[in-house]
Amino acid sequence: MSRLSFASLSTGSLAAAIALLVGAICLLLEGLVPWLSIFPKDWVLPATEGIGTGVKGGLTFLKPAARMFSALMAYPMAAMNYVLAAVPWPLLIAATVALGWRLGGIKMASMAAIGLGLVLVSGYWPQGMNTLALVTVSVPLALVVGAGIGILANEFPAFRAPVQALLDVMQTVPTFAYLTPLLVLFGFGPVVGLIASAIYAAPPMARNVLLGLQRVEHEVKEAAIMAGGTRMQQLFQVEIPAAKVQIMVGVNQCLMAALSMVIIAAVIGGFNDIGWEVLLTMRKAQFGPAMLAGAVIVIFAILIDRMSATLAQERRQLWDGRVSLGILLVGSIISLVFWSRIGDPGSYQMLDPVADGLDSWLTDFTRANAELLTSVKNGIMFYVLLPLRIGLDQAILPFTWGFQWTPAMSLWFFGAAALVGLALALRGQVTLGLVVLIAAGILETGVSQLPWPFVLVGAAALSWVAGGPRLALLSLVLLSTILVSGLWERALLSLYLSGAAVFACAVLGGGIGLLSAVSPLAWRVVRPICDMLQTIPLFVFLIPVLMVFQIGEFSAFLAIIAYAVVPMIRYTRQGLTSTPEEMIEAATASGATSWQMMRDVRAPYAAPTILLGLNQTILYAFAMLVIAALIGTTGLGQSIYLALGQADVGLGISAGAAMAILALIADRIVQGFAEERKKALGL
């Protein structure tokens, strides 16, 4: 390549060329220089153990205070438990229905009645109440802490950057990862779940409080100053009330996060709550009851979400309070009259036959369709996931594909890729041509066996293109810490599975989003499904995939897709349908067909929004990846889960950090591209 043509390459092409070069060198020297492809064990620093010892030391120091706090928190928890258990169910249902009426009229009231009715007849009422008790104690804690952080960050601009960074990190650190240090700190028991859920639920509150306060119109703030208010008067009488809608969004997210975490926390030792029930039944492969318990969780989630979401409506309407009082009165009367006959709601297991029926139907179904299910599973495993994981050269065996992959085939494969790349380059698409070659290399080698220099250089090159030299350096440094900490192979395994899931989500979600953008009818069908999927706590996604496909990577793959596909659908549709009316009119006036309009006007305009959707999808996939470790994945998720079981703080923290690093880098790269697109469009 002559110097002239090298200099005339765009940043993208240059980055791709460098990555390709490094990858090719690594592949060629594979046999000669083994340390190029596999990072030598001797070079690994004992970081995991070091972190373990260090953090444990620190934790021991904090332990007495933590144990005291945990003992203290046991009181409100016990009180809440007692109250929710002692209140007769007719009164509790009446109270919820009354609240539902007040917030959302007949629709919300009937939702509450039907939802809680189902919980009652399922026989999971006591477990459900135990879970709710946890939520009712952890949420106020999270709200106060979150609002405090948000207000402080607003008041003292010096705090803002570190707080934002901390919130970013807390969002990317997987939930299980900080359960381990909490476990060491607070000991076993429900209080750990409570504290974990408060920690997990505080960031969204803080974020929304800060965002809301910053978004209060500048002139409104100035008007409060000119009215002669003190800072406290300005804050509490004007700014916080004016930011109410955004703050209520925070409350809603806080509630949902707390519920989600309370359920996940069952993993470290439940106490007869609903998350524990799901885990227990899943472990015993009783999928009917697991589904039933999962449904109870979903009902709670939907009720809490929909009711608190009404608080965040711009123009909120309160329904007639007298009706609510009436409902409450009826509930009290029923409770009083039938006091002695109410009995234990845990014994109303009226849905057990349904659960058993479901269970046996499911067994029959999987048995009857075993061949089909297996072939679907094996098909995707053998032809998609396995080649991606270990490369064509190892995945193609007589047993799976019916023939053996030979070095000659590799040559042919690379030759074909080179031809395609060259053809693209000649048509002016140099970067794309190089990317085709890189993709061929990755496919041949397999993501989990990529040579580490290539991954480092490739990530840095991509970061450079997306966000300039600073991001490139950040990626390089952060990835190197994973490399020397000895978690590299597991990180690549995680990268492979989440990468495959994200890719599937992008294709599937993009397609569904496109369809929803074109057809309002499709969106009417898709939208409630999306709403539903976003409300369901992570944990519940595992139940159906486990029922049909048993434990394994494929089930995890499906669970990740089911959870992570939603943002892709939403943002794609949002981006494609939010093109300004004037642009549409201009395109129409120019005589564009609707397909041309989609390709030339809507899609380019939507690109930044769709990229943000992809970004969310990536973060969702990483979050689910760790949860999916429960049903059998390899990689970092598994490490975090194992660390939890062994209370291995060092492994838990370093694997969690590695996971957060991967998420952070992916997040920054995609954000960088989205920013670049936005700038290019002048948005």
Add this chain to the structure above:
Amino acid sequence: MSKTVIETARESAVAGSDTPAISCQNVWQVFGENADSALKQALSQHDTADEVAAALRAQGLVPAVQDANFDVKEGELFVIMGLSGSGKSTLIRCISQLLPASHGEIRIEGEDIVSASKARLIELRRKTLGMVFQHFGLFPHMTVAENVAYPLKVQGVKKKARLAKAKEVIDLVDLSGREDRFPRELSGGQRQRVGIARSLVADCSVWFLDEPFSALDPLIRRQLQDEFLDIQEKLKTTIVFITHDINEALKLADRIAIMRDGKIVQIGTPADIVLNPVDDYVREFSKDVAKGRHAHVASVMKDPQNHPFGADDPGLRRDMTLDAALARCMDLYEPVPVREADGSLVGVINPADLAAALQVETEQ
């Protein structure tokens, strides 16, 4: 051009007492990193404001207000006019201390407010200062009455008393019957009435209006301008009024300051601005203004002591517009007298000067 006797007399009449209501001396506002120290350094190294501004710009800083000097007399309606980005909003925020000025002295009713304590500033805002905002700045979660009464609430006035006072001002701005509405339920014009009422509720004596009518439709704007003048007639507060609309400035102002790129390029009466623009920038503003409608006879007439006049008396008054005066002098060539309503002589005017004044532009 030297000031006419009458104008000078009028200015001193407006002034009332000796202490100006607002006084700005060498006020600078610079934005950017380490702006204050850079300004200090630049001020010590350079003599003229233009050199200082150039030095600051060379460092990548933004001198949004450069060396502003002016006094506003008690009861005067002082308009600051300029295009967007000329620094007029920044300047009014310096005076109201919403932004601490980078440099300079700002006095309100003689009191140095740059060095005033936080508590004193709150006190001043409660008792002395009122402000109206371009986009109204209404509190979205409060009703009209609560919005208007808010400045009293922060002072601890009891609910009943403050709502009664709010009712008075709401009546003044003609919003009676809408006390319980929320801002989102009002039209733009009504919202600004609320903004005006809120700024008046605490009986301020210095009133800041930051482009109060810019966000409104032309018709509503004119209506509010007229009502604003009526209110000013009743209250006689000192006013600093920001606008980018020359016609609004000419209609309302006692004096106008014209800003460009952070600098005040001219301060003068409406007639001054229209008849004697100091540079092309100001001229450009007044180009489309029908001068005959804005300049008054007083700005062209001469001292009757030194100037004889002829026998014709077309009945000129000093507050007549040039257009109206010219219509009465169409076929006169001799100088004519200008009289007060009671018939006393106040000036002399030559019809040729009238015509010339209208054509200042073409002569240059």
